[in-house]
Amino acid sequence: MTMKRRCTLFAILSLASVAWAKVDLVTLPARDTVQLTIYNSADLTLARESRALTLKEGGNALQFSWADTLIDPTSLEMLPKNHAGQIDIAELVYPPRVRNLGLWNVASEVSGKVPVEISYLTSGLSWRAFYMGTLSPDEKTMRLQAYVRVTNNSGEDYENAQVRLVVGKVHLLDEIAALARRQYPYGSPIQMMREDLSLGKGIAVKKELEKLEERSFGVAMDAAEPIKAKQIVKEGLSEYFLYTIEGTETIPNGWSKRLSSFEVDAVPVVNLYKFEEQRYGSNVLRFLSFTNDEEHDLGETPIPGGVLKVYRDVGGNKHLSYVGQSEFKYIPVNEEVELNLGPVADVVVEPVLKNYKTDSYRFDRRGNVSGWDEIRTFEVKVRNTRGIPVKVEVRRNFNTTYWTLARTGDVDEFEKVDADTVEFTLQLPPRSQKVFAYSATTYQGTRREDWSRLSR
Amino acid sequence: MGIPVSYRIVNDAASSLGQFAMWGGKARLFQDDGRQSTIFLGEDNAPLVPVGEKMELYIGDSRDIVVTQRKMREAQINLRKNDSERVVLYDTDEIITAKIENFKDGPATLTMIQHIPGQWDMEECNLTYTRKDASTLEFEIELPARTAEGPAVKELTMHYHRRNIRTR
Numbered sequence: 001m002t003m004k005r006r007c008t009l010f011a012i013l014s015l016a017s018v019a020w021a022k023v024d025l026v027t028l029p030a031r032d033t034v035q036l037t038i039y040n041s042a043d044l045t046l047a048r049e050s051r052a053l054t055l056k057e058g059g060n061a062l063q064f065s066w067a068d069t070l071i072d073p074t075s076l077e078m079l080p081k082n083h084a085g086q087i088d089i090a091e092l093v094y095p096p097r098v099r100n101l102g103l104w105n106v107a108s109e110v111s112g113k114v115p116v117e118i119s120y121l122t123s124g125l126s127w128r129a130f131y132m133g134t135l136s137p138d139e140k141t142m143r144l145q146a147y148v149r150v151t152n153n154s155g156e157d158y159e160n161a162q163v164r165l166v167v168g169k170v171h172l173l174d175e176i177a178a179l180a181r182r183q184y185p186y187g188s189p190i191q192m193m194r195e196d197l198s199l200g201k202g203i204a205v206k207k208e209l210e211k212l213e214e215r216s217f218g219v220a221m222d223a224a225e226p227i228k229a230k231q232i233v234k235e236g237l238s239e240y241f242l243y244t245i246e247g248t249e250t251i252p253n254g255w256s257k258r259l260s261s262f263e264v265d266a267v268p269v270v271n272l273y274k275f276e277e278q279r280y281g282s283n284v285l286r287f288l289s290f291t292n293d294e295e296h297d298l299g300e301t302p303i304p305g306g307v308l309k310v311y312r313d314v315g316g317n318k319h320l321s322y323v324g325q326s327e328f329k330y331i332p333v334n335e336e337v338e339l340n341l342g343p344v345a346d347v348v349v350e351p352v353l354k355n356y357k358t359d360s361y362r363f364d365r366r367g368n369v370s371g372w373d374e375i376r377t378f379e380v381k382v383r384n385t386r387g388i389p390v391k392v393e394v395r396r397n398f399n400t401t402y403w404t405l406a407r408t409g410d411v412d413e414f415e416k417v418d419a420d421t422v423e424f425t426l427q428l429p430p431r432s433q434k435v436f437a438y439s440a441t442t443y444q445g446t447r448r449e450d451w452s453r454l455s456r
Numbered sequence: 457m458g459i460p461v462s463y464r465i466v467n468d469a470a471s472s473l474g475q476f477a478m479w480g481g482k483a484r485l486f487q488d489d490g491r492q493s494t495i496f497l498g499e500d501n502a503p504l505v506p507v508g509e510k511m512e513l514y515i516g517d518s519r520d521i522v523v524t525q526r527k528m529r530e531a532q533i534n535l536r537k538n539d540s541e542r543v544v545l546y547d548t549d550e551i552i553t554a555k556i557e558n559f560k561d562g563p564a565t566l567t568m569i570q571h572i573p574g575q576w577d578m579e580e581c582n583l584t585y586t587r588k589d590a591s592t593l594e595f596e597i598e599l600p601a602r603t604a605e606g607p608a609v610k611e612l613t614m615h616y617h618r619r620n621i622r623t624r
Contacts, residue, residue, distance in 0.1 A: 035493060037493075037495055037496065039496075041516075044496070046494075046495065046496045048493060048494075075484070119494075121496065164495075166495060168516060168517075168518075168519070169458050169516045169517040169519065170496070170497070170498045170515065170516040171498040171499065171500060171514050171515050171516045171517075172498070172499060173482060173499055173500065173501060235489075236560075236561055237487055237489055237495055238461075238487050238495075238497050238515075239461050239497075239515070239516055239517070239518045239519075239520070240495065240497070240516075242489065242495060293606070294604075302519075302520070302559075329519070330519045332519060332520045332522070332559030332560075332607075333559055333602065334559055334602055334606045334607050335522070335557075335559055335607070364541040365541060366541075370541060401529065401530045401531060402531065416528070417526070418526040418527055418528060419526075419527050419528055419529055419530050448531070448532065449532075449533075449535055451531070452531045452532065452533050452549060455531075456533075456549070
């Protein structure tokens with residue numbers, strides 16, 4: 001197993017006789033296994049690798065170098081997996097005037113091969129989710145295909161790594177990349193210029209391609225075994241969701257890998273259109289709404305945030321038309337989502353002020369106007385020019401909390417959203433129009449006192 | 457917006473601690489994943505914790521607990537006027553509602569803080585709270601796990617009056 005392109009180097013040496021700088025270095029056997037737990041809310045990965053060290057009875061020193069990688073040296077941990085109680089990992093020393101080097105002092109009562117687990121936090125590995133949605137011709141269902149892309153810019157090649165992806169927002173005090181670039185792991189952090197890790201990599205690219213070709217050929221030669229999409233095991237831990245990709249993955253430094261996450265053939269969706277002048281101006285916005293639950297063939301796990309590109313199957317010949325795209329945040333199980341696909345022209349909402357009058361004047365002792373009502377009557381026309389049924393939510397704001405409302409017309413439902421906003425909900429059949437009207441009375445000056453008294 | 461999540465650790469014998477004060481410093485929390493590995497939960501600066509005291513380590517934000525808060529009413533009442541009929545002092549009549557949803561598989565305790573400035577009194581509140589100081593209300597809300605039907609939901613309705621507000 002060729003593990004490294006760069007000089008992360010292990011060595012075991014005798015503690016008793018020599019100082020760290022003068023000892024002979026012995027290259028250790030390659031990693032046996034490596035597990036990467038990659039977070040998406042921060043530039044953070046927990047790497048856990050196992051190796052078989054050859055220890056001598058007595059004092060042993062293990063040198064660990066992380067030059068050209070983005071490992072946080074303060075996070076390094078080593079744990080023997082056998083001979084518990086007979087191996088004492090006494091300390092981790094960072095020698096002065098040397099960068100990117102640590103020395104583990106290990107006291108062992110056994111000699112021979114000992115499996116150890118080394119874990120550390122590194123930056124430079126990342127993952128993100130993205131989605132493709134294909135609406136059926138009647139737009140009642142959507143085929144949802146989810147992918148994850150894992151990218152490795154950590155400075156380290158990871159071959160045959162078990163990859164786990166974490167969804168959730170983790171709290172970090174320091175950026176791992178900044179810790180990795182400190183001159184002294186625990187010393188005064190001197191802000192260094194970011195070293196361009198890509199420097200010198202141009203030469204390496206050819207070799208990378210060669211390596212990749214070798215791998216590709218390797219796959220092609222083994223054509224008897226078809227390549228299957230890997231399963232992703234999902235589970236919740238604390239506030240996070242963990243996605244474990246089946247088997248192992250090889251992700252060389254500088255490369256990305258796209259993996260299929262899940263696919264659902266027909267998620268029932270609601271075509272929702274929204275109109276709210278204060279938020280969206282005079283545009284009607286299209287939303288695609290569904291719930292992350294069993295009824296929608298989802299709900300097994302939360303859906304990581306990402307970008308969804310939506311297409312529509314226009315029927316026959318398998319032609320697709322682009323509908324829009326929406327970036328969304330993490331969707332918990334059972335939560336309803338509304339994905340904003342942007343403004344549309346095929347559903348039209350036209351509010352028209354049909355009448356304005358004032359009424360119920362109040363006067364103070366000097367005969368000045370102290371209170372009055374303003375009554376605005378709006379007629380709202382809602383047109384669905386599409387060949388499918390749609391749901392339209394029309395929100396109206398009053399800019400005051402002192403109001404009452406009377407309505408007439410085709411409106412299906414009406415709800416007070418907050419102190420100064422109401423929402424009318426309409427279901428429109430294909431190529432149809434509904435008209436409703438409402439009269440909003442807003443109370444001004446001392447008339448607010450009457451409103452307060454009447455509405456309590 | 458996520459809800460901050462903290463782990464509370466008490467430095468006492470019941471927590472297998474309590475022998476000595478715990479030094480302050482960076483604390484990194486991991487959780488056993490049940491498969492002989494761990495995941496990193498987060499890190500926080502721990503203070504010095506004397507024996508018997510507790511510390512709270514903030515590890516990250518939960519997005520499985522969702523709070524939707526709305527102001528449903530805000531009106532001036534009990535208006536008091538000067539000789540020129542100008543309002544010089546008034547009270548308010550305010551209603552705040554909050555819908556709290558737990559989408560997690562397990563139960564959770566949510567500590568929700570609400571602030572009401574100045575002089576105030578509560579007319580009606582459907583959940584119990586502790587008055588932490590003159591203007592801070594702390595609700596300790598126990599949320600059961602979500603069920604097959606959907607998230608566990610609790611609703612808070614707070615109807616209160618701010619008193620004796622002077623107009624400028």
